[in-house]
Amino acid sequence: MDKSKNILDILQLYEFAMAIGTSLDYKTNCDNFLKTLLARKNFSACCIVRKIDNKINSLYCYPDYKEQDKTSGSYDMANGCITGNCPLIFTIDQTNNEAVPFKFNEGIALFFPLSKDTGLFIFDETRITFPERDLNQLLPLIEKFKTSLDACEAFAKQDSLLKRLEVQNQELMDYAQVVSHDLKSPLRNINTIINWIKEDNKESLTTSIISNLSKIDENLERMDRLIEGILKYSTIDKAENNYANVDFEEILDDVTNSIGIPSHIAVIVDNKLPVVTIDPIRLKQLLQNIISNAIKSIHQEKGEIKIKTWLSENTIMISISDNGIGIEKKYHEKIFEIFESLDGNSNSAGLGLSIVKKIVEYYNGFIKLESSPGNGTTFNIGLSLNLTHETPVLNL
Amino acid sequence: MFINSNDVEEIIRIVDGNYANRTVVLMIAETDMPNINSLTDKLNRKDIKFIGGIFPQVIYGNNVYDSGVVIKFIQNEVSTLVMNNIKDKNYTIPELDFDKTKNYCAFTFIDGLTGNISYFLSELYRKFGNNCSYLGGGAGSLSLQQKPCVFDNQGFYMDTAITIVFESNVSIGVKHGWKKIEGPIIATKTDKNVIQELNWRNAFEVYKEVIQSDIKTELRQDNFFDIAKAYPFGMLKANAECIVRDPIATNEKGELICVGEIMENTAVDVLKGEKDNLINSAKAAAEDAINGVTEIRDVLVIDCISRVLFLEQDFKKELDNVLAIINSKDNDASISGALTLGEISSYHGFLEFLNKTLVIGVFS
Numbered sequence: 122m123d124k125s126k127n128i129l130d131i132l133q134l135y136e137f138a139m140a141i142g143t144s145l146d147y148k149t150n151c152d153n154f155l156k157t158l159l160a161r162k163n164f165s166a167c168c169i170v171r172k173i174d175n176k177i178n179s180l181y182c183y184p185d186y187k188e189q190d191k192t193s194g195s196y197d198m199a200n201g202c203i204t205g206n207c208p209l210i211f212t213i214d215q216t217n218n219e220a221v222p223f224k225f226n227e228g229i230a231l232f233f234p235l236s237k238d239t240g241l242f243i244f245d246e247t248r249i250t251f252p253e254r255d256l257n258q259l260l261p262l263i264e265k266f267k268t269s270l271d272a273c274e275a276f277a278k279q280d281s282l283l284k285r286l287e288v289q290n291q292e293l294m295d296y297a298q299v300v301s302h303d304l305k306s307p308l309r310n311i312n313t314i315i316n317w318i319k320e321d322n323k324e325s326l327t328t329s330i331i332s333n334l335s336k337i338d339e340n341l342e343r344m345d346r347l348i349e350g351i352l353k354y355s356t357i358d359k360a361e362n363n364y365a366n367v368d369f370e371e372i373l374d375d376v377t378n379s380i381g382i383p384s385h386i387a388v389i390v391d392n393k394l395p396v397v398t399i400d401p402i403r404l405k406q407l408l409q410n411i412i413s414n415a416i417k418s419i420h421q422e423k424g425e426i427k428i429k430t431w432l433s434e435n436t437i438m439i440s441i442s443d444n445g446i447g448i449e450k451k452y453h454e455k456i457f458e459i460f461e462s463l464d465g466n467s468n469s470a471g472l473g474l475s476i477v478k479k480i481v482e483y484y485n486g487f488i489k490l491e492s493s494p495g496n497g498t499t500f501n502i503g504l505s506l507n508l509t510h511e512t513p514v515l516n517l
Numbered sequence: 518m519f520i521n522s523n524d525v526e527e528i529i530r531i532v533d534g535n536y537a538n539r540t541v542v543l544m545i546a547e548t549d550m551p552n553i554n555s556l557t558d559k560l561n562r563k564d565i566k567f568i569g570g571i572f573p574q575v576i577y578g579n580n581v582y583d584s585g586v587v588i589k590f591i592q593n594e595v596s597t598l599v600m601n602n603i604k605d606k607n608y609t610i611p612e613l614d615f616d617k618t619k620n621y622c623a624f625t626f627i628d629g630l631t632g633n634i635s636y637f638l639s640e641l642y643r644k645f646g647n648n649c650s651y652l653g654g655g656a657g658s659l660s661l662q663q664k665p666c667v668f669d670n671q672g673f674y675m676d677t678a679i680t681i682v683f684e685s686n687v688s689i690g691v692k693h694g695w696k697k698i699e700g701p702i703i704a705t706k707t708d709k710n711v712i713q714e715l716n717w718r719n720a721f722e723v724y725k726e727v728i729q730s731d732i733k734t735e736l737r738q739d740n741f742f743d744i745a746k747a748y749p750f751g752m753l754k755a756n757a758e759c760i761v762r763d764p765i766a767t768n769e770k771g772e773l774i775c776v777g778e779i780m781e782n783t784a785v786d787v788l789k790g791e792k793d794n795l796i797n798s799a800k801a802a803a804e805d806a807i808n809g810v811t812e813i814r815d816v817l818v819i820d821c822i823s824r825v826l827f828l829e830q831d832f833k834k835e836l837d838n839v840l841a842i843i844n845s846k847d848n849d850a851s852i853s854g855a856l857t858l859g860e861i862s863s864y865h866g867f868l869e870f871l872n873k874t875l876v877i878g879v880f881s
Contacts, residue, residue, distance in 0.1 A: 132701045132784035133753060139782040156639055157780060159867040163755045165647055184646030224617050224648050246647065247756050247866055 137262050142269035145276040151181040165246045166223045170199050171239040186222040194220030202232040203240050210251045233263040301352040308341050350472035358483045362400050369394040376408045386424035393431040407480045410473035411441050418445025435506045442499040448492040519577035521585040523551040529559045542589040543569030544855040547658050549584040553673045568679045570626035570656035571666045572855040573822040579836040587853045593684035600678045604632040615648035622650050622685040627678040629655020629858025630663040632709050635778040635870045642868035650687045651868050652878045654819040654857030686881050688809025691862045693874040694798025699727045700786030707781045712773040721771035727787045741767050750785040763872035776859050777870045799835040802875050803842035810881035813847040818854035819876040
């Protein structure tokens with residue numbers, strides 16, 4: 122047994138194996154492996170073909186071939202090999218060399234099935250035989266190469282899908298912006314006209330007309346909030362991330378200041394969160410919606426909102442409890458649906474908790490509700506810091 | 518044809534008197550070379566189509582020349598292609614229509630000191646495949662300083678390849694005669710023509726261990742070229758001699774700089790030259806070349822300059838061997854060509870950039 126030849130064979134297999142799957146681009150992957158194979162084994166040409174609707178399509182060819190060089194013999198040869206679906210060595214001579222889409226006088230062709238409709242041909246002008254041992258040596262390599270080609274095709278599909286999704290997301294964002302702008306513009310005009318009517322007819326307007334005009338105004342405001350809410354809802358998971366190091370208490374101060382906590386309600390905070398890197402705008406929107414709902418639910422003289430936060434295995438945990446009127450069990454799912462409002466308040470667009478749910482989903486998190494009528498409500502929220510799209514960083 | 522002169526007027530006169538509407542190929546030795554811009558201007562004024570290259574030395578008969586010009590005339594030209602920016606891979610090789618019933622030769626001069634030459638050749642083969650036989654060599658200076666070294670009617674270039682494709686029946690012989698002394702070793706980390714690691718270790722350290730087990734002299738950065746010229750690398754190729762890679766320098770990082778690329782994870786041997794082996798390989802290459810033809814119209818020899826540096830005075834024996842074999846087929850036939858920085862040829866398959874190798878093309 123020639124030991125040095127065996128070692129060389131093994132090292133060459135190592136070289137071939139290392140050349141496989143070095144790129145997720147189909148052509149580059151083929152180039153890297155097949156050009157190495159051609160160079161070391163002194164093969165002349167290779168091509169990967171796929172049978173689609175009774176036509177043979179070339180997925181990769183080295184060297185390039187011209188479509189006009191394909192003959193009916195090319196189809197028969199490829200079709201026969203693909204149908205046979207097993208590795209083959211066959212002779213190319215004057216009787217069948219016109220089937221090879223390259224200039225080829227005589228030699229051998231190797232065929233390796235890559236799937237039920239796809240195969241790899243390798244042509245060799247320098248030999249008229251090819252040892253079965255050498256074919257057996259190539260088989261596991263081609264099997265590995267096949268897996269890498271499958272990965273390339275899957276990646277290309279995923280890439281194309283992602284690009285389409287990106288375009289559709291952008292279109293949706295643009296659409297939401299345009300619709301919002303176009304709907305808001307006539308609302309502003311109506312509001313202005315109502316104000317003119319009120320100004321110009323101060324003396325002649327009856328109380329009933331003034332009351333009706335005020336109702337129109339209120340509805341306009343409601344419509345405006347609704348449009349704003351829809352815009353937020355549709356873009357909350359698509360807007361760009363602006364990660365920043367966030368101190369939870371600072372964010373909470375901003376939120377409570379902007380909402381304006383009524384004097385009869387106490388906000389009790391128990392914060393155990395370190396500084397985390399997260400999008401502060403989304404966090405603010407989440408807190409704003411839940412705290413606003415809590416305020417609306419408190420009808421008694423002394424209200425209380427308790428906010429607890431802590432970190433649990435890379436998840437930001439937030440618990441917000443109120444001593445408000447509570448929510449019946451049958452509404453526990455429904456309240457997160459879009460345009461659902463339980464308090465019958467005409468000022469509510471019914472979007473707040475839908476937006477909260479979307480933010481939670483964006484962070485691969487969860488939101489759980491504990492509530493019953495008369496016993497207040499607790500929202501338990503988890504926001505994962507392990508995001509696949511853009512990972513927020515924990516700064517301890 | 519050989520002109521042992523750097524006088525532009527004399528070169529023009531001889532070319533003009535012989536070219537007969539054919540494309541002229543000029544292989545010019547670098548010492549005392551004629552002014553290329555002046556030569557180009559004057560050939561253009563006479564509407565003579567030409568390509569050319571500057572080489573360390575040229576070959577005519579069984580002699581090598583430091584100065585002078587070897588001239589070939591090519592008929593039945595299909596196309597001449599000039600590809601710039603070889604190192605940056607920023608070029609396009611045009612499509613050509615080949616008649617499958619005819620034989621073609623693609624003859625290439627390339628800046629032998631530029632990067633990505635093997636990649637260029639693989640792209641050339643991608644375009645032309647086995648419609649052509651391939652021949653050629655790396656142009657440039659033996660000082661290993663990169664400067665303009667190939668030219669055509671439009672200019673004098675570096676980092677450029679010029680390929681002339683013409684109808685011709687050519688039989689090629691390729692041999693080097695270098696023999697393995699150690700290996701296989703894996704080139705575990707490479708960057709184009711630079712070997713950074715061998716067997717997952719610093720490339721120079723591994724190479725030095727191999728060399729110093731064969732000779733007693735210490736291998737250092739300052740004597741690297743003189744010693745390494747006798748110990749090139751060989752990359753395995755089925756049904757053929759291995760492909761030689763010539764380490765020409767090392768740097769402070771212990772990397773080995775070669776003429777021509779070595780792909781990462783290639784298994785290589787360290788080779789050693791024995792004068793007799795090299796000289797005999799020339800004979801074998803010439804025999805291979807003449808076996809493929811029934812008559813000889815012209816013979817082109819592309820031989821590596823490093824073989825001259827290694828064989829020294831004995832190099833003449835290599836040419837003597839080649840000429841003797843050629844003359845055994847046709848007593849009137851002569852040989853001419855260039856001593857190059859890397860050689861180009863296909864073994865009826867994948868096109869390779871070779872080092873320390875002799876390529877003989879016999880045209881019939």
